[in-house]
Amino acid sequence: MSPLDILKKYWGYDNFRPLQQEIVNSVLSGHDTLGLMPTGGGKSITFQVPALLMEGITVVVTPLISLMKDQVDNLKKRRIKAVFFHSGMSAEDRRKSRELIYNAKAKFIYTSPERLRNPGFIQELRMMKISMIVVDEAHCISQWGYDFRPAYLHIKNLRKIAPDAPVLALTATATPQVADDICRQLLMKDPVVFRMSFSRKNLNYIVRNSETKINEVFHILSRTSGSSIVYVRSRKRTREIADYLCQMGISATFYHAGLDYDVKALRQNEWQKGNVRVMVATNAFGMGIDKPDVRVVIHYDTPPSLEEYYQEAGRAGRDGLKSYVVLLRAKSDAGVLRRRVTENFPEREFIKKLYERVCNFLKISIGEGYDNLYPFDLDKFCKTFNYQQRQCLSALHILSQSGYIEFLEETEYRSRVLITMQREDLYDLRGISQNSEIVLQKILRLYTGLFIDYVDISETIISTETNLTSEEIYTALLELSRAKVLSFIPKTRTSYIYLPTSREEPRYLSIPRTVYEDRREIISGRVEAMIGYADDSAGCRESAILRYFGEEPIENCGRCDRCRAGGSRSKKEKLTKENLIPEILNFISSRPYGVDFRIIDHHLSALASSKSLAETLSFLHNEGYIKLENGAYFLAE
Numbered sequence: 001m002s003p004l005d006i007l008k009k010y011w012g013y014d015n016f017r018p019l020q021q022e023i024v025n026s027v028l029s030g031h032d033t034l035g036l037m038p039t040g041g042g043k044s045i046t047f048q049v050p051a052l053l054m055e056g057i058t059v060v061v062t063p064l065i066s067l068m069k070d071q072v073d074n075l076k077k078r079r080i081k082a083v084f085f086h087s088g089m090s091a092e093d094r095r096k097s098r099e100l101i102y103n104a105k106a107k108f109i110y111t112s113p114e115r116l117r118n119p120g121f122i123q124e125l126r127m128m129k130i131s132m133i134v135v136d137e138a139h140c141i142s143q144w145g146y147d148f149r150p151a152y153l154h155i156k157n158l159r160k161i162a163p164d165a166p167v168l169a170l171t172a173t174a175t176p177q178v179a180d181d182i183c184r185q186l187l188m189k190d191p192v193v194f195r196m197s198f199s200r201k202n203l204n205y206i207v208r209n210s211e212t213k214i215n216e217v218f219h220i221l222s223r224t225s226g227s228s229i230v231y232v233r234s235r236k237r238t239r240e241i242a243d244y245l246c247q248m249g250i251s252a253t254f255y256h257a258g259l260d261y262d263v264k265a266l267r268q269n270e271w272q273k274g275n276v277r278v279m280v281a282t283n284a285f286g287m288g289i290d291k292p293d294v295r296v297v298i299h300y301d302t303p304p305s306l307e308e309y310y311q312e313a314g315r316a317g318r319d320g321l322k323s324y325v326v327l328l329r330a331k332s333d334a335g336v337l338r339r340r341v342t343e344n345f346p347e348r349e350f351i352k353k354l355y356e357r358v359c360n361f362l363k364i365s366i367g368e369g370y371d372n373l374y375p376f377d378l379d380k381f382c383k384t385f386n387y388q389q390r391q392c393l394s395a396l397h398i399l400s401q402s403g404y405i406e407f408l409e410e411t412e413y414r415s416r417v418l419i420t421m422q423r424e425d426l427y428d429l430r431g432i433s434q435n436s437e438i439v440l441q442k443i444l445r446l447y448t449g450l451f452i453d454y455v456d457i458s459e460t461i462i463s464t465e466t467n468l469t470s471e472e473i474y475t476a477l478l479e480l481s482r483a484k485v486l487s488f489i490p491k492t493r494t495s496y497i498y499l500p501t502s503r504e505e506p507r508y509l510s511i512p513r514t515v516y517e518d519r520r521e522i523i524s525g526r527v528e529a530m531i532g533y534a535d536d537s538a539g540c541r542e543s544a545i546l547r548y549f550g551e552e553p554i555e556n557c558g559r560c561d562r563c564r565a566g567g568s569r570s571k572k573e574k575l576t577k578e579n580l581i582p583e584i585l586n587f588i589s590s591r592p593y594g595v596d597f598r599i600i601d602h603h604l605s606a607l608a609s610s611k612s613l614a615e616t617l618s619f620l621h622n623e624g625y626i627k628l629e630n631g632a633y634f635l636a637e
Ligand code: ADP
Pocket: 013, 014, 015, 016, 017, 020, 037, 038, 039, 040, 041, 042, 043, 044, 045, 290
């Protein structure tokens, strides 16, 4: 069978999308490959199709448990066998996955990167024939990426045990720097890189200055039509804005990570079907949504990087029809963003103290805890020590980057039910309440497979179907469980802390400069690039985005607000070398401990291309204005 036959047979699609076929062919001929394709471009197909043509099993590394589940479910629907592993899974679930691999000859193993650190797991993988290694969201492996996850570095372990399997790395957002880094970190041999243009001809980029953003949101939505998303950075505000829009007669709902699984699924579904027009959401909304006809994406708050902005804005207009992406900007926004960078880096002493406290809180003694996973109640921890949650999360993040602690944020498990009673006996139940009777009958009607294994159930659906409240359903399920009719595992939301190394003595705890100072520079560089994008003196918005992602735009887009205002050419030409010199010297002099090229490039990318920066730096170096030591530039005395 050819790749196209596979695509038709399992997915029922008639053609490959741009670059899909190229990537498929590349991995099939055994090349290490990097595919850069915007969100929604169809990256999954690029490994799922060739995997089915290869002998053996494909290992897919992916960062989010929810994504993993979605993908595995999706494959199952197409009668393709796939399993997943992650650190938060019970031993029992793991055993089941393992059985599927051996008995049912699964074609895909999805795994979290954390899992790859486990020697037992690696040993198991070693016994299998691995046909290909796929790294989804590959930017997570790079320190320079906007979402670095140290656990991604364990992918090297996987490479070692399957040195001949080609690697396919996929991401939607990678600056040239990050792309290079991905190839290096994944030990790719002569990688073939496919890059899809980041230009989206149907998107109109707009920045609106507004001090009364909520009115502006209403204004925009009332003059446009079609499905829309409003991105906000606070959970509380998602509700406020949705309420306001509803009052003003625009149908809207809201979404954020704090809502119950069921509620989220329900709202997403209503929006997806077009029953609700506007989704007001935090960035938790987006992964895995695939709605082609989103006409407007509004950013109420400025995201901290162009990577995130582009990804979120890019949810508009998947169908290729004209769509608007609007960033709302108030005078104070830049300040808020910059302040947040500082907040993300609490003092080292604070971080060390927090490490001690977390370990004590979890009752881990010095020298213990290696490779253990602990349920962690963040709220309680913060209350106990009087921490603000944001502060605490920042510190945990840095500790995780330093390799001491990994914080796995709230994984949500749905309620599960397994009927333990014999089917015949179910029709002759005595002594249970009417509610329990109703709930039981409803479950039997709604779900299948209940007698064989635990089945995920949805309280929300049962509630709409029965008019009982969640509490009543919960009580009924408990009663049924006590009556030995069924076994009920209530849903939980738990965060975990994982220790990749045993607890360190305080005096040996070190937070390296690479995860502190360097990283702060990188983050602040990204924030500055984002602020620069929103700046009115900037040129064509699309060109700015393309340049950021390493594409040299051929012409201005002609669609964004700057192009329409006609001001895009004249205002911001790239600086000439003479003008660039003071900018560079200024920047280097503000960094007394030296600064390496990548950071200069990050900060000054809005002013000049990497090439002219490098040329100017080498000129300054030759002329003796600056010196270069261990890869860092300093001002010459
Ligand atoms: P990405 O990972 O790049 O964001 P996905 O792999 O999730 O994108 O694919 C986005 C959507 O496009 C999915 O619904 C997928 O089924 C669909 N899709 C992918 N390839 C094709 C194709 N060749 N023809 C039609 N639909 C496709």
